[in-house]
Amino acid sequence: MNNLRFNDFGLDSDILKSIKKLGYENPSEVQEKVIPLILKNKDIIIKSETGSGKTAAFAIPICEKIELEEKLPQVLVLTPTRELALQIMESFSNIGKFKRINCAALFGKEPITVQIKKLRQRVHVVVGTPGRIADHIKRNTLNLKKIKYLVIDEADEMLDMGFIDQVKFIIDDLPKDRLTLLFSATIPQEMLKLFNKYMVNPINIDIKSKNSAVDRIRQLYYEVEAHEKFDLLNKIIYTEKPDSVMIFCRTKKNVDNLVLHMKDKGYPCSGLHGGMLQSKRIDVTKRFKRGEFIFLVCTDIAARGIDVENITHIINYDIPMEKESYIHRIGRTGRAGNSGTAITFVTPKEYRFLEKIGEFFNLNIEEGKIPSKEEVETGKKLFNEKLKAGPKIKNDNSRYINRDISKIYISAGKKKKIRPGDIAGTISSINGVNPDDVGIIDIEDNFSYVNILSGKGDIVLKALQNKTIKGKTIRAEKAMK
Numbered sequence: 001m002n003n004l005r006f007n008d009f010g011l012d013s014d015i016l017k018s019i020k021k022l023g024y025e026n027p028s029e030v031q032e033k034v035i036p037l038i039l040k041n042k043d044i045i046i047k048s049e050t051g052s053g054k055t056a057a058f059a060i061p062i063c064e065k066i067e068l069e070e071k072l073p074q075v076l077v078l079t080p081t082r083e084l085a086l087q088i089m090e091s092f093s094n095i096g097k098f099k100r101i102n103c104a105a106l107f108g109k110e111p112i113t114v115q116i117k118k119l120r121q122r123v124h125v126v127v128g129t130p131g132r133i134a135d136h137i138k139r140n141t142l143n144l145k146k147i148k149y150l151v152i153d154e155a156d157e158m159l160d161m162g163f164i165d166q167v168k169f170i171i172d173d174l175p176k177d178r179l180t181l182l183f184s185a186t187i188p189q190e191m192l193k194l195f196n197k198y199m200v201n202p203i204n205i206d207i208k209s210k211n212s213a214v215d216r217i218r219q220l221y222y223e224v225e226a227h228e229k230f231d232l233l234n235k236i237i238y239t240e241k242p243d244s245v246m247i248f249c250r251t252k253k254n255v256d257n258l259v260l261h262m263k264d265k266g267y268p269c270s271g272l273h274g275g276m277l278q279s280k281r282i283d284v285t286k287r288f289k290r291g292e293f294i295f296l297v298c299t300d301i302a303a304r305g306i307d308v309e310n311i312t313h314i315i316n317y318d319i320p321m322e323k324e325s326y327i328h329r330i331g332r333t334g335r336a337g338n339s340g341t342a343i344t345f346v347t348p349k350e351y352r353f354l355e356k357i358g359e360f361f362n363l364n365i366e367e368g369k370i371p372s373k374e375e376v377e378t379g380k381k382l383f384n385e386k387l388k389a390g391p392k393i394k395n396d397n398s399r400y401i402n403r404d405i406s407k408i409y410i411s412a413g414k415k416k417k418i419r420p421g422d423i424a425g426t427i428s429s430i431n432g433v434n435p436d437d438v439g440i441i442d443i444e445d446n447f448s449y450v451n452i453l454s455g456k457g458d459i460v461l462k463a464l465q466n467k468t469i470k471g472k473t474i475r476a477e478k479a480m481k
Protein backbone atom coordinates (compact mmCIF):
# COMPACT_ATOMS: atom_id res chain seq x y z
CA MET A 1 0.00 0.00 0.00
CA ASN A 2 1.35 3.37 -0.91
CA ASN A 3 -0.81 6.20 0.37
CA LEU A 4 1.69 8.91 1.09
CA ARG A 5 3.00 11.19 -1.60
CA PHE A 6 6.22 13.17 -1.57
CA ASN A 7 4.14 16.35 -1.32
CA ASP A 8 2.77 15.18 2.04
CA PHE A 9 6.11 15.41 3.85
CA GLY A 10 6.13 19.20 3.80
CA LEU A 11 9.38 19.32 1.82
CA ASP A 12 10.82 22.44 0.27
CA SER A 13 10.01 23.07 -3.39
CA ASP A 14 13.71 22.75 -4.35
CA ILE A 15 13.79 19.21 -3.00
CA LEU A 16 10.43 18.29 -4.54
CA LYS A 17 11.68 19.58 -7.88
CA SER A 18 14.73 17.27 -7.74
CA ILE A 19 12.59 14.28 -6.74
CA LYS A 20 10.34 14.94 -9.69
CA LYS A 21 13.30 15.24 -12.04
CA LEU A 22 14.64 11.92 -10.79
CA GLY A 23 11.32 10.40 -11.81
CA TYR A 24 10.29 9.20 -8.36
CA GLU A 25 6.50 9.29 -8.31
CA ASN A 26 5.67 7.92 -4.87
CA PRO A 27 7.76 7.18 -1.79
CA SER A 28 8.86 3.57 -1.34
CA GLU A 29 8.02 1.73 1.90
CA VAL A 30 11.31 2.60 3.58
CA GLN A 31 10.91 6.24 2.52
CA GLU A 32 7.34 6.42 3.87
CA LYS A 33 8.57 5.20 7.24
CA VAL A 34 11.92 6.90 7.53
CA ILE A 35 11.49 10.38 6.02
CA PRO A 36 9.00 11.67 8.65
CA LEU A 37 11.16 10.32 11.50
CA ILE A 38 14.34 11.96 10.25
CA LEU A 39 12.43 15.20 9.78
CA LYS A 40 11.49 14.86 13.47
CA ASN A 41 15.14 14.26 14.44
CA LYS A 42 14.81 10.65 15.61
CA ASP A 43 17.68 8.19 15.73
CA ILE A 44 16.73 5.10 13.72
CA ILE A 45 18.04 1.61 13.08
CA ILE A 46 16.74 0.45 9.73
CA LYS A 47 16.90 -3.09 8.48
CA SER A 48 16.57 -2.89 4.74
CA GLU A 49 18.28 -4.04 1.61
CA THR A 50 19.64 -2.11 -1.32
CA GLY A 51 16.99 -1.67 -3.95
CA SER A 52 14.43 -0.53 -1.37
CA GLY A 53 15.14 3.14 -2.02
CA LYS A 54 16.97 3.53 1.28
CA THR A 55 19.53 6.03 0.02
CA ALA A 56 16.86 8.54 -0.92
CA ALA A 57 15.09 7.70 2.38
CA PHE A 58 17.90 9.45 4.24
CA ALA A 59 19.16 11.80 1.52
CA ILE A 60 15.77 13.50 1.00
CA PRO A 61 15.08 14.56 4.62
CA ILE A 62 18.74 15.36 5.30
CA CYS A 63 18.95 17.59 2.20
CA GLU A 64 15.77 19.26 3.42
CA LYS A 65 17.39 20.04 6.78
CA ILE A 66 20.86 21.10 5.68
CA GLU A 67 21.71 24.70 6.49
CA LEU A 68 23.22 26.11 3.35
CA GLU A 69 25.13 28.91 5.03
CA GLU A 70 27.10 26.63 7.36
CA LYS A 71 30.68 26.39 6.13
CA LEU A 72 31.71 23.12 7.79
CA PRO A 73 30.28 19.70 6.82
CA GLN A 74 26.98 18.86 8.50
CA VAL A 75 26.45 15.35 7.19
CA LEU A 76 28.77 12.38 7.39
CA VAL A 77 27.89 9.12 5.64
CA LEU A 78 30.11 6.10 6.24
CA THR A 79 30.00 3.31 3.64
CA PRO A 80 32.06 0.15 3.16
CA THR A 81 33.12 0.66 -0.48
CA ARG A 82 34.23 3.44 -2.80
CA GLU A 83 31.60 2.56 -5.37
CA LEU A 84 28.87 2.96 -2.80
CA ALA A 85 30.39 6.22 -1.57
CA LEU A 86 30.24 7.63 -5.09
CA GLN A 87 26.71 6.43 -5.58
CA ILE A 88 25.48 7.96 -2.33
CA MET A 89 27.28 11.21 -3.13
CA GLU A 90 25.52 11.24 -6.48
CA SER A 91 22.14 10.75 -4.77
CA PHE A 92 22.80 13.67 -2.42
CA SER A 93 23.98 15.83 -5.32
CA ASN A 94 20.89 14.98 -7.36
CA ILE A 95 18.45 15.54 -4.54
CA GLY A 96 20.26 18.65 -3.30
CA LYS A 97 20.96 20.13 -6.72
CA PHE A 98 18.41 22.91 -6.70
CA LYS A 99 19.09 23.73 -3.07
CA ARG A 100 22.78 23.95 -4.10
CA ILE A 101 24.08 21.36 -1.71
CA ASN A 102 27.74 20.56 -2.13
CA CYS A 103 29.02 17.01 -1.53
CA ALA A 104 32.38 15.28 -1.41
CA ALA A 105 33.24 11.59 -1.58
CA LEU A 106 36.38 10.55 0.30
CA PHE A 107 37.86 7.13 -0.31
CA GLY A 108 41.22 5.43 -0.60
CA LYS A 109 43.28 5.22 -3.76
CA GLU A 110 42.29 8.73 -4.87
CA PRO A 111 45.13 11.17 -4.09
CA ILE A 112 44.46 12.69 -0.68
CA THR A 113 45.61 16.13 -1.93
CA VAL A 114 42.69 16.30 -4.36
CA GLN A 115 40.32 15.61 -1.48
CA ILE A 116 42.01 18.12 0.82
CA LYS A 117 41.50 20.80 -1.81
CA LYS A 118 37.86 19.87 -2.15
CA LEU A 119 37.42 20.06 1.62
CA ARG A 120 38.66 23.64 1.65
CA GLN A 121 35.47 24.59 -0.18
CA ARG A 122 32.15 24.72 1.53
CA VAL A 123 31.09 21.06 1.63
CA HIS A 124 27.76 20.21 3.24
CA VAL A 125 27.86 16.43 2.86
CA VAL A 126 30.85 14.12 3.22
CA VAL A 127 30.46 10.50 2.13
CA GLY A 128 33.36 8.15 2.59
CA THR A 129 34.96 4.91 3.57
CA PRO A 130 36.08 4.67 7.20
CA GLY A 131 39.79 4.30 6.42
CA ARG A 132 40.08 7.49 4.42
CA ILE A 133 37.81 9.50 6.71
CA ALA A 134 39.93 8.47 9.71
CA ASP A 135 43.01 9.46 7.73
CA HIS A 136 41.62 12.96 7.11
CA ILE A 137 40.75 13.32 10.78
CA LYS A 138 44.30 12.42 11.80
CA ARG A 139 45.71 14.93 9.31
CA ASN A 140 43.34 17.61 10.53
CA THR A 141 41.99 18.09 7.03
CA LEU A 142 38.38 17.26 7.88
CA ASN A 143 36.62 19.25 10.54
CA LEU A 144 33.69 17.31 11.95
CA LYS A 145 32.70 19.76 14.69
CA LYS A 146 29.47 20.73 12.96
CA ILE A 147 28.24 17.26 11.99
CA LYS A 148 24.55 17.03 12.74
CA TYR A 149 23.73 13.86 10.81
CA LEU A 150 25.69 10.63 10.87
CA VAL A 151 24.58 7.84 8.53
CA ILE A 152 26.19 4.43 8.84
CA ASP A 153 25.27 2.58 5.68
CA GLU A 154 25.66 -1.17 5.09
CA ALA A 155 26.75 -1.43 8.72
CA ASP A 156 26.98 -5.24 8.66
CA GLU A 157 29.33 -5.14 5.70
CA MET A 158 31.42 -2.45 7.35
CA LEU A 159 31.88 -4.64 10.42
CA ASP A 160 32.55 -7.74 8.31
CA MET A 161 35.27 -5.85 6.52
CA GLY A 162 37.00 -5.11 9.80
CA PHE A 163 36.31 -1.36 9.85
CA ILE A 164 35.04 -1.40 13.40
CA ASP A 165 37.96 0.38 15.06
CA GLN A 166 38.01 3.11 12.46
CA VAL A 167 34.23 3.57 12.75
CA LYS A 168 34.54 3.93 16.54
CA PHE A 169 37.44 6.35 16.14
CA ILE A 170 35.37 8.50 13.77
CA ILE A 171 32.24 8.49 15.92
CA ASP A 172 34.29 9.54 18.95
CA ASP A 173 35.34 12.63 16.99
CA LEU A 174 31.75 13.72 16.30
CA PRO A 175 29.61 16.12 18.31
CA LYS A 176 27.26 14.28 20.69
CA ASP A 177 24.38 16.47 19.68
CA ARG A 178 23.62 14.82 16.36
CA LEU A 179 21.23 12.46 14.65
CA THR A 180 22.49 8.92 14.03
CA LEU A 181 20.98 6.61 11.42
CA LEU A 182 22.06 3.04 10.93
CA PHE A 183 21.18 1.08 7.80
CA SER A 184 21.96 -2.59 7.47
CA ALA A 185 20.71 -5.65 5.57
CA THR A 186 21.15 -7.79 8.68
CA ILE A 187 21.19 -6.58 12.27
CA PRO A 188 23.08 -9.04 14.46
CA GLN A 189 22.81 -8.70 18.24
CA GLU A 190 26.45 -7.63 18.66
CA MET A 191 25.93 -4.77 16.22
CA LEU A 192 22.95 -3.53 18.22
CA LYS A 193 25.04 -3.66 21.38
CA LEU A 194 27.85 -1.76 19.76
CA PHE A 195 25.83 1.04 18.15
CA ASN A 196 23.22 1.45 20.85
CA LYS A 197 25.70 3.40 22.91
CA TYR A 198 26.13 5.88 20.06
CA MET A 199 22.40 6.42 19.59
CA VAL A 200 19.63 8.01 21.62
CA ASN A 201 16.53 5.81 22.05
CA PRO A 202 16.74 4.55 18.48
CA ILE A 203 13.54 3.48 16.73
CA ASN A 204 13.79 0.11 15.02
CA ILE A 205 12.36 -0.22 11.54
CA ASP A 206 12.28 -3.49 9.71
CA ILE A 207 11.56 -3.35 6.01
CA LYS A 208 10.52 -6.93 5.36
CA SER A 209 12.40 -8.49 2.55
CA LYS A 210 9.27 -10.17 1.26
CA ASN A 211 8.65 -6.85 -0.44
CA SER A 212 12.17 -6.87 -1.67
CA ALA A 213 13.52 -7.82 -5.00
CA VAL A 214 14.50 -11.37 -4.03
CA ASP A 215 10.96 -12.69 -4.48
CA ARG A 216 10.80 -11.48 -8.02
CA ILE A 217 13.97 -13.26 -9.01
CA ARG A 218 13.87 -16.62 -10.75
CA GLN A 219 16.68 -18.59 -9.11
CA LEU A 220 18.29 -21.57 -10.83
CA TYR A 221 21.36 -23.65 -10.20
CA TYR A 222 23.41 -25.97 -12.40
CA GLU A 223 25.72 -28.62 -11.06
CA VAL A 224 28.80 -28.49 -13.23
CA GLU A 225 32.46 -29.49 -13.07
CA ALA A 226 34.82 -26.51 -12.98
CA HIS A 227 36.29 -27.21 -16.42
CA GLU A 228 32.84 -27.36 -18.01
CA LYS A 229 31.63 -24.01 -16.69
CA PHE A 230 32.57 -21.97 -19.75
CA ASP A 231 30.79 -24.33 -22.10
CA LEU A 232 27.66 -24.17 -19.95
CA LEU A 233 27.91 -20.38 -19.78
CA ASN A 234 27.81 -20.19 -23.58
CA LYS A 235 24.75 -22.41 -23.75
CA ILE A 236 22.95 -20.31 -21.17
CA ILE A 237 23.82 -17.05 -22.87
CA TYR A 238 22.47 -18.28 -26.19
CA THR A 239 19.24 -19.60 -24.77
CA GLU A 240 18.58 -16.78 -22.33
CA LYS A 241 19.71 -14.03 -24.75
CA PRO A 242 20.20 -11.59 -21.87
CA ASP A 243 20.29 -7.77 -22.15
CA SER A 244 22.48 -6.96 -19.19
CA VAL A 245 24.34 -9.46 -17.02
CA MET A 246 26.63 -9.44 -14.01
CA ILE A 247 28.82 -12.52 -13.84
CA PHE A 248 30.40 -13.05 -10.43
CA CYS A 249 33.73 -14.80 -9.92
CA ARG A 250 35.51 -15.57 -6.68
CA THR A 251 38.90 -13.99 -7.46
CA LYS A 252 40.45 -11.22 -9.55
CA LYS A 253 42.32 -13.86 -11.52
CA ASN A 254 39.11 -15.71 -12.35
CA VAL A 255 37.59 -12.42 -13.52
CA ASP A 256 40.54 -11.67 -15.79
CA ASN A 257 40.56 -15.20 -17.21
CA LEU A 258 36.87 -15.23 -17.91
CA VAL A 259 36.99 -11.80 -19.57
CA LEU A 260 39.75 -13.08 -21.86
CA HIS A 261 37.73 -16.16 -22.81
CA MET A 262 34.56 -14.15 -23.36
CA LYS A 263 36.30 -11.52 -25.45
CA ASP A 264 37.75 -14.31 -27.58
CA LYS A 265 34.20 -15.41 -28.29
CA GLY A 266 33.19 -11.86 -29.20
CA TYR A 267 30.95 -11.15 -26.20
CA PRO A 268 30.73 -7.44 -25.30
CA CYS A 269 32.14 -7.59 -21.78
CA SER A 270 34.39 -5.90 -19.25
CA GLY A 271 35.91 -6.90 -15.90
CA LEU A 272 35.62 -5.17 -12.52
CA HIS A 273 37.66 -6.02 -9.46
CA GLY A 274 39.59 -4.41 -6.62
CA GLY A 275 42.94 -4.80 -8.33
CA MET A 276 42.04 -2.26 -10.99
CA LEU A 277 42.83 1.44 -10.86
CA GLN A 278 40.07 3.43 -9.24
CA SER A 279 39.53 5.58 -12.36
CA LYS A 280 39.18 2.45 -14.48
CA ARG A 281 36.68 0.96 -12.05
CA ILE A 282 34.55 4.09 -12.16
CA ASP A 283 34.71 4.18 -15.93
CA VAL A 284 33.70 0.51 -16.30
CA THR A 285 30.79 0.95 -13.89
CA LYS A 286 29.60 4.04 -15.75
CA ARG A 287 29.75 2.34 -19.13
CA PHE A 288 27.93 -0.70 -17.80
CA LYS A 289 25.23 1.54 -16.30
CA ARG A 290 24.80 3.14 -19.69
CA GLY A 291 24.42 -0.26 -21.32
CA GLU A 292 27.51 0.07 -23.51
CA PHE A 293 28.28 -3.62 -23.02
CA ILE A 294 26.22 -6.61 -21.88
CA PHE A 295 28.44 -8.58 -19.51
CA LEU A 296 30.12 -7.21 -16.41
CA VAL A 297 32.44 -9.87 -15.01
CA CYS A 298 33.26 -9.00 -11.43
CA THR A 299 34.23 -10.02 -7.92
CA ASP A 300 32.06 -9.37 -4.87
CA ILE A 301 33.30 -5.81 -4.85
CA ALA A 302 30.38 -5.05 -7.17
CA ALA A 303 27.83 -7.11 -5.23
CA ARG A 304 26.87 -4.41 -2.77
CA GLY A 305 24.99 -1.28 -3.41
CA ILE A 306 25.85 -0.81 -7.05
CA ASP A 307 22.66 0.18 -8.69
CA VAL A 308 22.23 -0.45 -12.37
CA GLU A 309 18.82 -0.33 -13.95
CA ASN A 310 17.42 -3.37 -15.69
CA ILE A 311 20.04 -6.01 -15.07
CA THR A 312 18.26 -9.05 -16.46
CA HIS A 313 20.60 -11.80 -15.25
CA ILE A 314 23.05 -12.55 -12.47
CA ILE A 315 25.35 -15.47 -13.04
CA ASN A 316 27.31 -16.84 -10.11
CA TYR A 317 30.09 -18.38 -12.17
CA ASP A 318 31.71 -19.20 -8.83
CA ILE A 319 29.41 -19.65 -5.87
CA PRO A 320 30.09 -16.98 -3.21
CA MET A 321 32.02 -17.94 -0.09
CA GLU A 322 29.73 -15.99 2.24
CA LYS A 323 26.02 -16.76 2.47
CA GLU A 324 25.10 -13.07 2.56
CA SER A 325 26.98 -12.42 -0.66
CA TYR A 326 24.50 -14.61 -2.51
CA ILE A 327 21.66 -12.28 -1.50
CA HIS A 328 23.63 -9.18 -2.36
CA ARG A 329 24.74 -10.52 -5.69
CA ILE A 330 21.30 -11.61 -6.86
CA GLY A 331 19.81 -8.35 -5.54
CA ARG A 332 21.51 -6.55 -8.43
CA THR A 333 18.68 -7.82 -10.60
CA GLY A 334 14.92 -7.60 -10.02
CA ARG A 335 15.21 -3.95 -9.04
CA ALA A 336 12.53 -1.25 -9.19
CA GLY A 337 9.74 -3.76 -9.77
CA ASN A 338 11.45 -5.61 -12.61
CA SER A 339 11.88 -9.36 -12.69
CA GLY A 340 15.24 -11.05 -13.07
CA THR A 341 17.03 -14.36 -13.25
CA ALA A 342 19.87 -15.53 -11.02
CA ILE A 343 21.85 -18.56 -12.13
CA THR A 344 24.41 -20.26 -9.90
CA PHE A 345 27.04 -22.74 -11.01
CA VAL A 346 28.04 -25.27 -8.36
CA THR A 347 30.63 -27.96 -8.60
CA PRO A 348 29.52 -31.27 -7.02
CA LYS A 349 31.63 -30.47 -3.96
CA GLU A 350 29.98 -27.07 -3.52
CA TYR A 351 26.42 -28.35 -3.77
CA ARG A 352 26.01 -28.71 -0.01
CA PHE A 353 26.95 -25.07 0.42
CA LEU A 354 24.27 -23.93 -1.99
CA GLU A 355 21.76 -26.00 -0.08
CA LYS A 356 22.77 -24.21 3.10
CA ILE A 357 22.25 -20.80 1.47
CA GLY A 358 18.79 -21.89 0.32
CA GLU A 359 17.84 -23.15 3.78
CA PHE A 360 19.22 -20.16 5.61
CA PHE A 361 17.35 -17.56 3.55
CA ASN A 362 14.41 -19.79 2.80
CA LEU A 363 14.93 -19.52 -0.95
CA ASN A 364 13.52 -21.52 -3.76
CA ILE A 365 16.54 -22.31 -5.95
CA GLU A 366 15.54 -24.78 -8.66
CA GLU A 367 17.74 -26.99 -10.74
CA GLY A 368 18.11 -25.53 -14.23
CA LYS A 369 17.58 -27.59 -17.35
CA ILE A 370 20.64 -27.89 -19.58
CA PRO A 371 19.55 -26.49 -22.96
CA SER A 372 19.37 -28.94 -25.85
CA LYS A 373 21.64 -28.66 -28.88
CA GLU A 374 18.75 -27.31 -30.98
CA GLU A 375 17.83 -24.70 -28.39
CA VAL A 376 21.44 -23.55 -28.29
CA GLU A 377 21.71 -23.34 -32.09
CA THR A 378 18.51 -21.32 -32.52
CA GLY A 379 19.39 -19.10 -29.56
CA LYS A 380 22.87 -18.47 -30.89
CA LYS A 381 21.51 -17.08 -34.15
CA LEU A 382 19.09 -14.77 -32.41
CA PHE A 383 21.67 -13.62 -29.89
CA ASN A 384 24.20 -12.85 -32.61
CA GLU A 385 21.59 -10.77 -34.42
CA LYS A 386 21.01 -8.87 -31.22
CA LEU A 387 24.76 -8.23 -30.89
CA LYS A 388 24.89 -6.97 -34.45
CA ALA A 389 22.12 -4.48 -33.71
CA GLY A 390 24.50 -2.86 -31.18
CA PRO A 391 23.93 -1.68 -27.60
CA LYS A 392 20.84 0.15 -26.42
CA ILE A 393 22.16 3.09 -24.42
CA LYS A 394 20.24 3.55 -21.17
CA ASN A 395 19.17 6.79 -19.62
CA ASP A 396 21.13 7.67 -16.53
CA ASN A 397 19.22 9.60 -13.85
CA SER A 398 22.05 11.90 -12.93
CA ARG A 399 22.76 12.65 -16.54
CA TYR A 400 19.13 13.57 -16.95
CA ILE A 401 19.11 15.95 -14.04
CA ASN A 402 22.45 17.40 -15.10
CA ARG A 403 21.22 18.18 -18.56
CA ASP A 404 19.75 21.46 -17.39
CA ILE A 405 22.91 22.44 -15.56
CA SER A 406 26.03 23.92 -17.06
CA LYS A 407 29.28 24.70 -15.33
CA ILE A 408 31.01 27.98 -16.17
CA TYR A 409 34.65 28.84 -15.58
CA ILE A 410 35.44 32.40 -14.51
CA SER A 411 39.02 33.69 -14.61
CA ALA A 412 38.99 35.35 -11.19
CA GLY A 413 39.06 33.91 -7.70
CA LYS A 414 40.13 34.46 -4.11
CA LYS A 415 43.25 36.42 -5.03
CA LYS A 416 41.06 39.05 -6.66
CA LYS A 417 38.89 39.00 -3.53
CA ILE A 418 35.95 37.50 -5.35
CA ARG A 419 33.29 36.01 -3.09
CA PRO A 420 30.32 33.78 -3.98
CA GLY A 421 27.94 36.71 -3.46
CA ASP A 422 29.80 38.77 -6.10
CA ILE A 423 29.39 36.07 -8.72
CA ALA A 424 25.79 35.31 -7.76
CA GLY A 425 24.97 39.03 -7.80
CA THR A 426 26.47 39.66 -11.24
CA ILE A 427 24.77 36.63 -12.75
CA SER A 428 21.39 37.39 -11.18
CA SER A 429 21.53 40.85 -12.71
CA ILE A 430 21.51 39.37 -16.22
CA ASN A 431 18.24 39.79 -18.06
CA GLY A 432 16.12 36.63 -17.89
CA VAL A 433 18.18 35.11 -15.07
CA ASN A 434 17.18 35.07 -11.41
CA PRO A 435 18.97 34.06 -8.19
CA ASP A 436 17.34 30.60 -8.32
CA ASP A 437 19.22 29.83 -11.50
CA VAL A 438 22.62 30.12 -9.83
CA GLY A 439 23.89 26.82 -8.48
CA ILE A 440 27.00 25.79 -6.56
CA ILE A 441 29.83 28.34 -6.67
CA ASP A 442 33.38 27.09 -6.20
CA ILE A 443 36.04 29.74 -5.63
CA GLU A 444 39.70 28.77 -6.07
CA ASP A 445 42.73 31.04 -5.76
CA ASN A 446 42.91 32.21 -9.37
CA PHE A 447 39.61 31.14 -10.86
CA SER A 448 36.06 30.08 -9.97
CA TYR A 449 33.36 27.76 -11.17
CA VAL A 450 29.65 28.35 -11.06
CA ASN A 451 26.79 26.01 -11.94
CA ILE A 452 23.94 27.56 -13.87
CA LEU A 453 20.60 25.77 -13.56
CA SER A 454 17.40 25.60 -15.58
CA GLY A 455 19.19 25.39 -18.94
CA LYS A 456 20.26 29.05 -18.76
CA GLY A 457 24.01 28.38 -19.15
CA ASP A 458 24.23 29.84 -22.65
CA ILE A 459 22.40 33.06 -21.74
CA VAL A 460 24.72 33.56 -18.77
CA LEU A 461 27.86 32.75 -20.72
CA LYS A 462 26.95 35.22 -23.44
CA ALA A 463 26.10 38.00 -20.99
CA LEU A 464 29.29 37.49 -18.99
CA GLN A 465 31.40 38.35 -22.02
CA ASN A 466 30.53 42.02 -21.44
CA LYS A 467 30.40 42.07 -17.66
CA THR A 468 32.79 42.78 -14.86
CA ILE A 469 32.64 41.17 -11.43
CA LYS A 470 33.37 43.47 -8.51
CA GLY A 471 34.68 45.96 -11.07
CA LYS A 472 37.19 43.44 -12.42
CA THR A 473 37.36 42.34 -16.04
CA ILE A 474 36.94 38.60 -16.31
CA ARG A 475 36.98 35.87 -18.88
CA ALA A 476 34.12 33.34 -18.75
CA GLU A 477 34.12 30.01 -20.54
CA LYS A 478 32.24 26.76 -20.50
CA ALA A 479 34.08 24.63 -17.90
CA MET A 480 35.93 21.58 -19.18
CA LYS A 481 34.73 19.52 -16.11
Ligand code: AMP
Pocket residue numbers: 023024025026027028031049050051052053054055056305307336397
Ligand atom coordinates in the same frame (compact mmCIF):
# COMPACT_ATOMS: atom_id res chain seq x y z
P1 AMP B 1 18.66 2.09 -3.10
O1 AMP B 1 17.86 1.12 -2.29
O2 AMP B 1 18.94 3.34 -2.36
O3 AMP B 1 19.91 1.43 -3.65
O4 AMP B 1 17.76 2.57 -4.37
C1 AMP B 1 17.35 1.71 -5.38
C2 AMP B 1 16.87 2.43 -6.63
O5 AMP B 1 15.56 2.94 -6.47
C3 AMP B 1 17.72 3.62 -7.09
O6 AMP B 1 17.89 3.50 -8.48
C4 AMP B 1 16.88 4.83 -6.81
O7 AMP B 1 17.15 5.86 -7.75
C5 AMP B 1 15.48 4.28 -6.98
N1 AMP B 1 14.48 4.95 -6.16
C6 AMP B 1 14.62 5.41 -4.90
N2 AMP B 1 13.45 5.94 -4.45
C7 AMP B 1 12.56 5.79 -5.44
C8 AMP B 1 11.17 6.12 -5.57
N3 AMP B 1 10.48 6.69 -4.59
N4 AMP B 1 10.57 5.82 -6.74
C9 AMP B 1 11.26 5.22 -7.74
N5 AMP B 1 12.56 4.87 -7.68
C10 AMP B 1 13.20 5.15 -6.54
